[in-house]
Amino acid sequence: MQRLGPYFFILPAVAIMATGLLYPVIQAFYLSFFDWKIGTDLEDAPWVGFRHFIRMATDADVLESITVTLRFGFWTITIEMLLGVALALLLEKPIRGASLFRTVFILPLMISPVVVGLIWRYLFDARIGWINYYLGYLGIEPQVWLGDADLAFFAIVFTDIWQWTPFIFIIVIAGLQALPSEVLEASKIDGANWWQHILFVKLPMIRSILVIALLLRLIDVFRALEVMYILTGGGPGRATELLSLHIYNRAFDTQQLGYASAISVLLILIVFSLSFAILVIGNPMKDKADV
């Protein structure tokens, strides 16, 4: 009985998780076996077996979308991690005006993604955008930021960095401020210089926080939709069509709900595999195993 006790107490949480989280996933999986269109009864939708999955395996558009997402993830997460950690290290000390800087830095995080998309869409606009306007003063020709494949990709990466670097910053600064002062002082007494202090003492001590931040951002990259939807709609062509946006476009623009569900299953598998890999490699709970 004593052994069953803990399971009994976590049962309500497991039940809620199963209903709220697993049911939609199972439903998406179920839907991927049908050719269903909005506006018709699901009961009338024809069963297509694994046809959607077979089509997906050879669909160049899906592959292109995955490539775009991975490229996007690589650039955004790398730059955001570097910038976020650097800013946190710069602003962790109680310098004058640090709280003001911190507030300003986390402002982009507070703005709704739809608004972020709209703000940057108008800033990047080729005809009326401020970016082209000010570049004009530097003698740079106006660019079609959102209409050229490379520039549009740069625009979505830049916007994502602008919006999400504060997230890394806020997590890392919280971790840095929670570090025990004894260890830091000990390293100073041992003669560690500024670089050694950061690289061999501070960063290893917040390693678990960095792994969690990386994991959350990685999941976010695969879920990113709103900003790209507003900013470029996935275009030009499929240059900025992240996998989640590709799923949206398939489901609602072209009404292939069954096929979109099959791609969603793939998305879940990719995110699950990446998350699992990160957790295995950098297990943030390793040190807490005996807690």
Next chain:
Amino acid sequence: MKTGSGTLWTLAGAAAGALMMGAVTAHANPYEKYEGTTLVVSWPALAHFTAAETLLEEFTEETGIDVEVDALQYLKLRDRQLLEMSKDEGEYDIVSWVVMWKGEYVSKGLLTPLSQFFTSGSLVDPQFDIDDVADAYLQNGGVVGGKKGYMPGKSGALYGLPFGAETSILAYRKDIFEEQGLAAPTTYDELIDVMSKLHAAGIPALTSRGKTGHQVTAGWLLHLAPMGGKIFDDAWNPVINSPEAVKAAEFMRHTVKTGPKGIETFGFGEASAAFLQGDAALYLDTLKIAAMSRNPKLSKVDGKVGYALHPTDVRCGSETGGFAMGIPANSQNKDAAFLLIQYLTNKAGDQRMVELGGDPVRISTLMNNADLFEDYPVVAEQLPCADPDWRPLIPEWNELNIDVLGQALTQVITTDDPIQPIMDAANEKARAIMEREGYYRWASYREGN
């Protein structure tokens, strides 16, 4: 005496009753039965429909029927409408659709045939005169099931009435043309020449839609019809790699190179804004540009715009698009909804729309106001050329439009890659979709026999 008095009262009562009956007959109100009803209308957040909101208020005042509007960005309407119309009891009593969605709505059984109402003497205003509604608009927006499923034909049925319907005309900046010594082009050769001359003079020439997906396809289709191209031949074989289709794509590339910056990102709003804000000298798209150019909130070019027919190439052919409105099959207030549609599209409603800054759908309204607006005589002359087959309004069109052509044409306008191979690849993709949807089953069956 008592009896006599009773008889007298009875007679007096009968007389009063007869008088009252007469009074009721004299002031019979077709709207009375529906007083207090609330109708919910789903339509786009576009200038014509915003103007119509005043007419809705007048309708409520006159009839006692309340109207609530759910206005959305026009390409977002479809998802919302499909979701509402697929419920057992939907929120919407009237939906306004982009004409390219009509086939899908009807094939899914989501709309009410308007014949149900046109057979009711108590609902139909005898002065409605449906023959006065521009035929191109009526057929393109409202009739489903005729030739090819979306064209006029004996098997077709009426599901909607045009409201906010359109064809294409050419709008140009008179001041710039005069300054540059140019004349309004009447053919595509002249148009290409004018665009090059304007570009050489440092003036952005023709604005166009060019955003990936529906928008760039819409821009290209405007030129395909006059150049003699089609999407399918008569056996549903895609012909989007034909010389005409490639020529239209070449014209799109020329447009981007000589037009305002950013065409590759322009949707309808951005393309129109470029002209209305004075950043383009030419506009070749919907006639809605005329009403918008007169609206001081939208335009800096009022009084400077001239209008001409959509230029011809091998033939005259302008678009037939815009919106029509009808009644969902799951509406709970169908009769009242019909009365509102009738109110908005009858002769008085159509004239009122013109006064409010909207676009008419009736020939009589166009002719009656020809002296007031420079574009009306041009539209009246253009309408016989409006081509109901300029794009195939089949249920599969959305996928072809967005996923196939919308991608291929983006490649055309954003790169210098040879156009023919791009269109060949798109044609193959289109064929695979038609194959998947069973369009060649009859041909294959006949071959088998």
